[in-house]
Amino acid sequence: MTEEERLDRRYELQYVAEYSTRYHRRRATFLTNTDTIITLLTIAAGASAFTDLVSGSPGWLAKLGSATVTLLSLAQVILKLGPQGTAHGQWLRQWNSLLTDIVISTNPDDEKILNWLTVKAKIEEECIGELRALALDCEDAASRVMRIPNRQHYFSGLQRLLIHFGTFQQDFPLKPLEHIRKED
Numbered sequence: 001m002t003e004e005e006r007l008d009r010r011y012e013l014q015y016v017a018e019y020s021t022r023y024h025r026r027r028a029t030f031l032t033n034t035d036t037i038i039t040l041l042t043i044a045a046g047a048s049a050f051t052d053l054v055s056g057s058p059g060w061l062a063k064l065g066s067a068t069v070t071l072l073s074l075a076q077v078i079l080k081l082g083p084q085g086t087a088h089g090q091w092l093r094q095w096n097s098l099l100t101d102i103v104i105s106t107n108p109d110d111e112k113i114l115n116w117l118t119v120k121a122k123i124e125e126e127c128i129g130e131l132r133a134l135a136l137d138c139e140d141a142a143s144r145v146m147r148i149p150n151r152q153h154y155f156s157g158l159q160r161l162l163i164h165f166g167t168f169q170q171d172f173p174l175k176p177l178e179h180i181r182k183e184d
Contacts, residue, residue: 017099019142024092030164031085042072094123132167
């Protein structure tokens with residue numbers, strides 16, 4: 001590989017590591033916070049049901065609290081938000097480590113590039129899927145930070161609101177350059 005090819009490869013890998021850290025940071029935060037909120041709701045519903053049961057015959061509050069606890073607990077078991085948040089946190093650490101190594105190695109040799117590609121492949125084989133809209137939004141943020149022009153995508157308001165729940169838009173057109181300058 002020539003020096004120019006190595007530097008191009010380094011830049012490409014830095015870009016991938018940059019947006020991947022953003023993606024996994026956002027997923028880990030969302031999943032962990034959602035799991036915590038569901039846990040707090042489960043505790044509150046359980047406490048209200050328990051209080052109603054202790055105070056005498058079970059009323060509507062105990063029934064509602066018991067149903068809420070059951071549904072929230074079922075959601076936590078099925079969705080596995082806590083374990084998924086932990087997994088994204090681990091992938092975030094791996095991508096951060098790779099990104100740091102890339103940033104401090106300003107003139108890598110062929111062996112260093114091969115090592116980075118191997119690390120990237122190992123991380124990616126663990127991550128079996130991603131949310132397309134969130135990934136593009138993270139790529140857009142990485143492009144802004146790395147000053148890569150013409151990489152900002154248009155997201156509908158609904159897609160932006162529900163970005164952690166799935167990708168609902170069919171396509172993500174690039175924003176015109178003059179529109180991007182007005183936003184920045």
